[in-house]
Amino acid sequence: MSxxxxxxxxxxxxxLKLNSKLFCSCSTVGEEEPNTRVCPICLGxxxxxxxxxxxxxxxxxxxxxxxxxxxxxxxxxxxKQYFYPxxxxxxxxxxxxxPVAISGSIVLSSGKIIDVARIHIExxxxxLTHTDSTSLIDYNRSGIPLIELVTKPVMNSPDEARExxxxxxxxxxxxxxxxxxxxxxxxxxxxxxxxKGFTRVEIKNILGFKEIERALSYELARQKAHPVVRETRSxxxxxxxxxxxxxxxxxxxYGYIFEPDIPPINISAEYLEELKKTVPELxxxxxxxxxxxxxxxxxxxxxxxxxxQLALLFEQLIQHHNPVLIAKWLRRELLRxxxxxxxxxxxxxxxxxxELFALLESKTVTDKIGQKLIEELAKSDFSPRxxxxxxxxxxxxxxxxxxxxxxxxxxxxxKAVSDYKAGEEKALHFLFGKVMAxxxxxxxxxxxxxxxxxxx
Amino acid sequence: MSIRQFVSEIQRGSISAEESxxxxxxSAGSLNKKLKFFITPTFDLAARHAHQVQHLVxxxxxxxxxxxxAVSVKDALCIEGVExxxxxxxxxxxxxxxxxxxxxxxxxxxxxIIGKTAQDEFxxxxxxxxxxxxxxxxxxxxxxxxxxxxxxxxxxxxxxxxDFPHIAVAESTGGSIVNPAAFCGVVGLCPTYGRVSRNGLxxxxxxxxxxxxxxxCVDDVAIALEIMAGKDSNDHTSSSxxxxxxxxxxxxxxxxxKVGIVKESFGEGVDERVVKNVxxxxxxxxxxxxxxxxxxxxxxxxxxxxxxxxIALSEASTNLARYNGLLFGATEKLSSDSKGFRDFFASVRTxxxxxxxxxxxxxxxxxxxxxxxxxxxxxxxxxxxxxxQEYQRAFSQVDVLVSPTMPFIAPKFSEISQMSPxxxxxxxxxxxxxxxxxxxxxxxxxxxxxxxxxxxxxTAPHFREDMLIHAGGMHESI
Numbered sequence: 040m041s042x043x044x045x046x047x048x049x050x051x052x053x054x055l056k057l058n059s060k061l062f063c064s065c066s067t068v069g070e071e072e073p074n075t076r077v078c079p080i081c082l083g084x085x086x087x088x089x090x091x092x093x094x095x096x097x098x099x100x101x102x103x104x105x106x107x108x109x110x111x112x113x114x115x116x117x118x119k120q121y122f123y124p125x126x127x128x129x130x131x132x133x134x135x136x137x138p139v140a141i142s143g144s145i146v147l148s149s150g151k152i153i154d155v156a157r158i159h160i161e162x163x164x165x166x167l168t169h170t171d172s173t174s175l176i177d178y179n180r181s182g183i184p185l186i187e188l189v190t191k192p193v194m195n196s197p198d199e200a201r202e203x204x205x206x207x208x209x210x211x212x213x214x215x216x217x218x219x220x221x222x223x224x225x226x227x228x229x230x231x232x233x234x235k236g237f238t239r240v241e242i243k244n245i246l247g248f249k250e251i252e253r254a255l256s257y258e259l260a261r262q263k264a265h266p267v268v269r270e271t272r273s274x275x276x277x278x279x280x281x282x283x284x285x286x287x288x289x290x291x292x293y294g295y296i297f298e299p300d301i302p303p304i305n306i307s308a309e310y311l312e313e314l315k316k317t318v319p320e321l322x323x324x325x326x327x328x329x330x331x332x333x334x335x336x337x338x339x340x341x342x343x344x345x346x347x348q349l350a351l352l353f354e355q356l357i358q359h360h361n362p363v364l365i366a367k368w369l370r371r372e373l374l375r376x377x378x379x380x381x382x383x384x385x386x387x388x389x390x391x392x393x394e395l396f397a398l399l400e401s402k403t404v405t406d407k408i409g410q411k412l413i414e415e416l417a418k419s420d421f422s423p424r425x426x427x428x429x430x431x432x433x434x435x436x437x438x439x440x441x442x443x444x445x446x447x448x449x450x451x452x453x454k455a456v457s458d459y460k461a462g463e464e465k466a467l468h469f470l471f472g473k474v475m476a477x478x479x480x481x482x483x484x485x486x487x488x489x490x491x492x493x494x495x
Numbered sequence: 496m497s498i499r500q501f502v503s504e505i506q507r508g509s510i511s512a513e514e515s516x517x518x519x520x521x522s523a524g525s526l527n528k529k530l531k532f533f534i535t536p537t538f539d540l541a542a543r544h545a546h547q548v549q550h551l552v553x554x555x556x557x558x559x560x561x562x563x564x565a566v567s568v569k570d571a572l573c574i575e576g577v578e579x580x581x582x583x584x585x586x587x588x589x590x591x592x593x594x595x596x597x598x599x600x601x602x603x604x605x606x607x608i609i610g611k612t613a614q615d616e617f618x619x620x621x622x623x624x625x626x627x628x629x630x631x632x633x634x635x636x637x638x639x640x641x642x643x644x645x646x647x648x649x650x651x652x653x654x655x656x657x658d659f660p661h662i663a664v665a666e667s668t669g670g671s672i673v674n675p676a677a678f679c680g681v682v683g684l685c686p687t688y689g690r691v692s693r694n695g696l697x698x699x700x701x702x703x704x705x706x707x708x709x710x711x712c713v714d715d716v717a718i719a720l721e722i723m724a725g726k727d728s729n730d731h732t733s734s735s736x737x738x739x740x741x742x743x744x745x746x747x748x749x750x751x752x753k754v755g756i757v758k759e760s761f762g763e764g765v766d767e768r769v770v771k772n773v774x775x776x777x778x779x780x781x782x783x784x785x786x787x788x789x790x791x792x793x794x795x796x797x798x799x800x801x802x803x804x805x806i807a808l809s810e811a812s813t814n815l816a817r818y819n820g821l822l823f824g825a826t827e828k829l830s831s832d833s834k835g836f837r838d839f840f841a842s843v844r845t846x847x848x849x850x851x852x853x854x855x856x857x858x859x860x861x862x863x864x865x866x867x868x869x870x871x872x873x874x875x876x877x878x879x880x881x882x883x884q885e886y887q888r889a890f891s892q893v894d895v896l897v898s899p900t901m902p903f904i905a906p907k908f909s910e911i912s913q914m915s916p917x918x919x920x921x922x923x924x925x926x927x928x929x930x931x932x933x934x935x936x937x938x939x940x941x942x943x944x945x946x947x948x949x950x951x952x953x954t955a956p957h958f959r960e961d962m963l964i965h966a967g968g969m970h971e972s973i
Contacts, residue, residue: 079592083817085581085697086573086591088730120813120863124836129816294863296809296872299701301731 044233045259047200048192049251052185053211054163054222055098060182061162062089062132067184069221073177081182083127088300091116095160095184096139096304097314098216102186103140103158104311104318105210111137112306116160116298121291124174125164127181133161135295137303145210146323147202148341154191161185186216192229197255200228204248209322213347226251230258235267242281245274257281325350333362339370348384349374355389360396368396372413380417387416395423407480408432436483438490441474444482445490448473459495467491498564498715499742501660502605505563508552512563516545516607519565519659523609530639531631532652534570535578536610541565544607551605559605560718565661566606567653570614572598572664572706573695581697582614582646583627585847586824595695596730597664597706597723604722609661613649616849617811618668618699621922622911623648623675625851632908635679637947641905644675647709651675651683654709662719663709668699669803670926672707673938677900677950680940682967683709684716687957688933689734691720692727698814700807701732703930713939713967717741720960739961752966754780754953755790755893760925765902772942772949773899779973788893794885795928798878800920803927805862805875812859815852819843854916883932890956895966898925900938900950929954935963939970 058068063080080087096114103110117135138159145153163183168175188207194200204226211217217224226245231237240262245254254274258281272281320328326344330337343353343366356365373392377383395412398404404412404427412423412432427433435441448470449456459466467488474487496504504510520538527533551558568574571581573591580586594602602608613633615625623645626632633652635641643652650663652675665672667685676683685707693704708719721742726735756777761770781787820826820843827842848856862871889896902925906914929936934954941951951970955963 082822084592084823085586085589085817086579086593086595086695088694088701088732090729090731118813120816122816122819122837122840124821127817127822129819130813292865294809294813294860294865295868296813296863297702297876299732299810 046192046231047194048229049190050227051188052225055184056218057094057184061092061184076179099139099160101214106143106155108140108143110140113303115303116301117295118298119293125167134159145206153203156189156191158188197252201252209345213319232262238267241271243273335362335366339366342370376414376417382417434483435481441482441486442490444474444477502562512545512548516541526656530634532633532649533610537608541607541609548605562605565609566601567612568664569647569666570611571697581617582630583616585818589824596692596727600723615646616852618646619851620645635905640907644678646671648675650709651679654681655679665709666706668703669930670923673900676938678905680948681709682716682939684937687935689732691723692730692733694729700810713971717964736958741964752894753786755896757896757898758789758791759796760898768944769899769949773951776941790889795882799927802875802878803931805871808855808859809863809872812856886932896954898952900952904944904947935960937963937967
């Protein structure tokens with residue numbers, strides 16, 4: 040199936056990282072007992088009026104700016120009315136006519152531009168939990184601030200959809216408007232294929248970018264194998280399949296009206312200028328610039344740029360160290376040890392890394408020792424320079440000492456020696472490893488190689 | 496005695512707030528048996544407030560500009576812990592967690608809350624006959640066979656009947672203050688949209704709802720407005736335009752007003768006897784040297800009523816969506832054989848909403864549905880803007896506008912029952928204009944017809960309550 044035979048569009052909901060709800064002052068931070076973070080406003084009590092959390096507008100505008108969108112000069116809110124038990128007012132306050140931003144885009148690694156048609160703000164409904172006989176409602180979620188972002192239907196594969204979401208995730212991380220640990224990013228996707236006449240199917244409730252590819256791949260296969268009707272389906276991540284929720288004819292008419300309790304908001308030029316200053320250089324721009332300016336590996340650059348803390352660390356370290364070395368070490372070693380230890384970049388003091396890279400750059404320690412030190416830094420804080428001194432971890436380049444170790448290794452591994460002589464290059468690596476191990480990683484690699492070759 | 500005089504007596508200690516309120520409670524209780532203006536009397540609350548006032552007076556502290564005044568509150572305004580239903584059975588038993596800002600401000604100024612007054616269910620009517628199941632229909636103090644008007648019927652009724660110092664906190668969406676004020680022969684003032692915070696007001700139509708006041712004279716309502724008005728952080732639509740000194744018929748800069756006579760309001764469909772009373776009143780002020788000019792408002796008169804109903808009902812149908820038996824108010828038992836939430840919601844709404852509420856939900860829902868929305872709801876919003884511009888043009892020539900308040904005197908209940916819904920809606924023809932445009936307006940007594948009060952209405956530009964009060968004071972004093 041060629042790409043243009045699949046059309047995918049996304050509607051992404053992002054929970055904003057704000058301390059209070061969208062229309063009241065109830066807290067949103069951390070977990071709480073159900074129905075304890077509620078007040079007359081988010082319970083929709085008669086007589087209460089929504090009081091807009093202006094920080095939500097700031098966040099949406101900043102995302103709009105980051106995606107190169109047009110920010111509307113005057114925005115307004117609307118009521119989307121439908122009856123459902125999770126809606127305290129039986130209408131949701133959202134944006135309909137004039138959203139915060141329109142016509143932005145995200146560029147994929149292939150260079151393909153994904154148009155982001157609109158970005159708007161809305162409130163989350165309450166959370167429903169269904170048991171066998173009852174449904175429970177938790178209004179703690181009622182009024183949680185969300186951003187909805189809608190793409191044009193321009194993606195042509197589940198892989199593109201995944202990359203889009205992944206890139207979006209990086210950007211909202213950079214903008215610090217989304218909490219990767221507690222926030223929820225949810226997507227609804229529409230997907231249609233040529234061989235079924237592009238009959239549009241919507242898939243709801245896809246959590247995060249890891250699920251999107253699974254859900255869309257499943258749906259693609261289903262559409263190819265079965266008759267397709269225009270409908271809304273739901274993604275069941277546990278079962279790994281989509282199931283039908285309702286046919287298109289049953290779709291509700293939301294009867295939108297303007298939200299009369301929130302007057303239109305003017306977005307002034309001064310306000311936009313202020314917010315522009317708070318939009319950091321975006322990951323794609325950063326990584327391209329690094330490759331160009333510092334000649335670092337493109338893959339390393341992209342991975343380092345994809346996390347703001349890591350990117351900032353990189354920029355800090357390359358002021359004193361060789362960027363190519365730093366890029367290699369951050370991506371291959373630092374990320375590896377962080378993954379293993381479950382720590383984050385913020386858990387390691389930049390000064391310690393600075394010391395470590397100074398040791399590596401001056402070849403005071405071997406890479407092997409460097410790897411050990413970085414592993415230990417992920418576990419506890421210490422000065423690499425002091426440790427190298429105390430534990431005598433400095434590189435050994437004493438030829439006589441290394442020659443002795445090499446002779447021992449050759450004597451103890453006759454098979455490797457004969458293999459090498461038969462032309463197997465790998466056997467030399469084996470012997471090299473043995474020597475390095477008996478030197479506890481401290482021997483200068485060049486010297487080992489040279490002596491081994493001479494001896495053989 | 497005017498409120499200004501009475502409060503100074505209270506402050507001086509020559510009248511006891513507690514004794515005065517005790518008398519008011521006794522009188523209100525017996526009047527209410529006859530006239531049914533209360534949905535929920537709050538006599539204990541009034542006594543408590545009077546006690547606080549007396550305490551302050553005894554300590555020579557400022558007890559406020561409404562010290563010891565009985566204040567009635569339209570049922571649609573929430574008072575914490577006091578059953579507040581907006582006259583609807585769907586909210587029977589509902590005790591709010593908040594107090595409306597306008598009400599807390601009157602309490603803070605020494606007002607003693609004496610009861611929640613009768614109204615059409617959610618404000619859906621002009622005669623206070625569209626009441627929720629089990630709710631009272633107030634009777635006109637001038638003739639108990641006649642309506643008090645609506646929707647703030649109870650407020651006008653008690654204001655007219657009270658033989659104690661009293662003001663009524665009322666609310667208007669399309670005329671619900673001046674209409675009953677005219678029918679009951681009291682002064683009713685509806686301020687500019689946004690002048691008084693709507694926080695705590697159970698919504699009818701949020702872009703039109705305005706909290707105002709009724710009293711026995713212009714100065715009484717002016718004082719009360721001054722207290723209730725102002726920016727409120729709990730209502731984004733409340734205005735930060737500074738509140739003026741409305742008392743003593745102040746106008747700033749002080750000058751002679753030019754009054755515009757609204758041509759259409761003296762024409763077809765308006766009782767000739769009502770027209771005569773109002774024309775006579777205008778003649779009196781002209782004789783006293785006030786300049787007049789004729790003003791025509793064709794858009795307001797031709798398109799005001801339909802635009803008003805389209806906007807009001809579109810908003811109302813969303814506001815009423817929350818009443819479904821789940822979180823507050825009336826509910827039904829969830830049975831194990833119920834077929835899901837839709838059936839449950841429908842059963843509660845079918846049982847507890849009155850006929851007019853259902854009619855307005857249906858009309859409002861229709862007007863905002865895809866396919867109809869642009870032709871009705873959106874078009875009505877555009878017409879509202881044009882009507883506002885029409886008024887602004889008129890105000891470039893004159894300072895205030897004058898017209899009869901209602902096209903007829905208070906109708907008999909027997910007549911109302913014969914009226915079609917459309918005839919009902921057309922009764923708002925004179926009041927919807929200023930309400931739709933959010934302009935401050937006030938009705939004052941203007942003689943009688945068949946022994947029933949007639950109302951004269953003044954309308955002023957946005958936030959020119961001072962001019963409105965000046966015009967009202969001029970009429971009152973002649």
